Amino acid sequence: xxxxxxxxxxxxxxxxxxxxxxxxxxxxxxxxxxxxxxxxxxxxxxxxxxxxxxxxxxxxxxxxxxxxxxxxxxxxxxxxxxxxxxxxxxxxxxxxxxxxxxxxxxxxxxxxxxxxxxxxxxxxxxxxxxxxxxxxxxxxxxxx
Amino acid sequence: xxxxxxxxxxxxxxxxxxxxxxxxxxxxxxxxxxxxxxxxxxxxxxxxxxxxxxxxxxxxxxxxxxxxxxxxxxxxxxxxxxxxxxxxxxxxxxxxxxxxxxxxxxxxxxxxxxxxxxxxxxxxxxxxxxxxxxxxxxxxxxxxxxxxxxxxxxxxxxxxxxxxxxxxxxxxxxxxxxxxxxxxxxxxxxxxxxxxxxxxxxxxxxxxxxxxxxxxxxxxxxxxxxxxxxxxxxxxxxxxxxxxxxxxxxxxxxxxxxxxxxxxxxxxxxxxxxxxxxxxxxxxxxxxxxxxxxxxxxxxxxxxxxxxxxxxxxxxxxxxxxxxxxxxxxxxxxxxxxxxxxxxxxxxxxxxxxxxxxxxxxxxxxxxxxxxxxxxxxxxxxx
Numbered sequence: 459x460x461x462x463x464x465x466x467x468x469x470x471x472x473x474x475x476x477x478x479x480x481x482x483x484x485x486x487x488x489x490x491x492x493x494x495x496x497x498x499x500x501x502x503x504x505x506x507x508x509x510x511x512x513x514x515x516x517x518x519x520x521x522x523x524x525x526x527x528x529x530x531x532x533x534x535x536x537x538x539x540x541x542x543x544x545x546x547x548x549x550x551x552x553x554x555x556x557x558x559x560x561x562x563x564x565x566x567x568x569x570x571x572x573x574x575x576x577x578x579x580x581x582x583x584x585x586x587x588x589x590x591x592x593x594x595x596x597x598x599x600x601x602x
Numbered sequence: 603x604x605x606x607x608x609x610x611x612x613x614x615x616x617x618x619x620x621x622x623x624x625x626x627x628x629x630x631x632x633x634x635x636x637x638x639x640x641x642x643x644x645x646x647x648x649x650x651x652x653x654x655x656x657x658x659x660x661x662x663x664x665x666x667x668x669x670x671x672x673x674x675x676x677x678x679x680x681x682x683x684x685x686x687x688x689x690x691x692x693x694x695x696x697x698x699x700x701x702x703x704x705x706x707x708x709x710x711x712x713x714x715x716x717x718x719x720x721x722x723x724x725x726x727x728x729x730x731x732x733x734x735x736x737x738x739x740x741x742x743x744x745x746x747x748x749x750x751x752x753x754x755x756x757x758x759x760x761x762x763x764x765x766x767x768x769x770x771x772x773x774x775x776x777x778x779x780x781x782x783x784x785x786x787x788x789x790x791x792x793x794x795x796x797x798x799x800x801x802x803x804x805x806x807x808x809x810x811x812x813x814x815x816x817x818x819x820x821x822x823x824x825x826x827x828x829x830x831x832x833x834x835x836x837x838x839x840x841x842x843x844x845x846x847x848x849x850x851x852x853x854x855x856x857x858x859x860x861x862x863x864x865x866x867x868x869x870x871x872x873x874x875x876x877x878x879x880x881x882x883x884x885x886x887x888x889x890x891x892x893x894x895x896x897x898x899x900x901x902x903x904x905x906x907x908x909x910x911x912x913x914x915x916x917x918x919x920x921x922x923x924x925x926x927x928x929x930x931x932x933x934x935x936x937x938x939x940x941x942x943x944x945x946x947x948x949x950x951x952x953x954x955x956x957x958x959x960x961x962x963x964x965x966x967x968x969x970x971x972x973x974x975x976x977x978x979x980x981x982x983x984x985x
Binding site: 471485495512515519 | 898899900902903906907910928938939940943975976977978979
């Protein structure tokens with residue numbers, strides 16, 4: 459069902475945890491949908507020095523969080539913003555179609571964390587955070 | 603630890619089946635000897651299935667498994683009795699073979715009442731009686747639930763159905779071979795069963811249809827199964843089903859208490875993990891079923907980690923299925939979605955030992971802890 463890379467990032471997730479006094483925090487998902495991703499960023503001169511995550515979710519959600527944090531570390535905010543869910547999924551050697559929403563969750567969580575940082579530093583957020591489209595089903599709170 | 607999903611076919615079952623693939627390969631409908639030899643084998647299996655549930659051999663019809671049996675019972679009764687009425691009563695926690703067949707019947711002009719269950723997954727007998735209308739033609743309530751193991755008050759529901767002259771079907775796929783069943787004493791008119799749940803082969807099952815029940819055929823063609831279910835018989839499968847059910851019933855007095863001891867040990871120890879809850883009825887449940895929810899984590903992750911340790915289990919979590927919907931059974935029992943995602947079902951079986959139980963009890967708490975330490979929902983004191 460999952461690629462070796464997904465299993466590797468699920469079994470040995472990179473960057474699990476929190477950052478004390480983070481510069482940006484983003485959270486996306488909903489427990490009733492079965493997925494919540496939370497990311498913490500350490501940013502200096504608009505470069506992401508460190509990223510950590512906590513995830514409630516399936517194997518694909520945990521692997522996507524792990525891979526996404528790996529991919530944004532050392533990137534500028536703009537580069538990190540450009541990281542698409544597709545790129546996260548490709549870096550994991552693909553996700554089953556039903557699990558693609560997990561990579562979307564990662565992309566949206568990064569956007570939220572970046573916007574949190576921008577707002578905290580007195581800047582305008584970049585674009586509207588996407589409405590929750592993480593679930594793939596129509597639970598009340600997800601707005602789908 | 604996932605025997606409710608399927609069991610292996612027992613070696614003695616396979617041994618009985620083997621000759622019917624290549625040596626004794628005759629068609630039971632043929633008049634010559636090797637054909638008749640197969641007819642005899644099929645009828646012997648029929649007698650064994652009948653004996654296991656206290657039915658008559660001519661009330662047993664072989665099918666391709668539980669789903670076909672469930673579909674046949676619902677659709678067959680619906681179409682044969684539509685002049686009397688178009689109302690069917692069932693429950694919200696049935697297997698999809700019943701729920702989806704019911705939905706399809708609704709599209710054909712039938713009405714289906716899906717009764718709720720209580721927090722233990724038990725259907726109220728009073729609710730069943732209250733739901734009966736003059737146009738009710740069938741009550742279908744599963745014997746034991748596949749996810750949470752809760753056993754329903756089948757005899758009481760059967761009595762009500764009988765008193766109101768309504769047919770009563772039970773999907774006993776999870777119960778046959780695990781708990782004693784007596785279709786006469788429990789007033790059951792139709793019963794579905796499937797071979798691979800009690801160490802028989804996959805792809806073969808049976809529907810018990812009490813003599814006199816008005817039911818349409820689903821599969822039309824030849825005159826097999828007393829003209830009620832066409833198609834050349836799956837003779838090896840049927841032979842295997844017969845051996846397996848006879849074997850399961852014989853072993854039950856020793857095996858069921860042994861499994862129940864393992865079940866109870868697993869349950870008691872796993873409930874020591876903080877923020878864990880047993881799903882299903884505490885006592886009125888299958889001897890092999892443990893279903894526990896661990897808060898703050900998601901079931902698929904638990905299964906993947908268990909698998910790394912060679913432990914097979916199941917979950918009611920949405921993320922493990924193609925639909926992304928959480929378990930309809932847990933939802934019907936009132937378990938909130940955010941909690942039902944963290945449910946794990948362990949179903950012990952013949953080859954499981956106390957050592958296996960010990961191994962699971964070593965590994966599972968570690969796994970819960972690992973996933974909880976990653977989850978943003980976990981309270982600090984549990985990390």
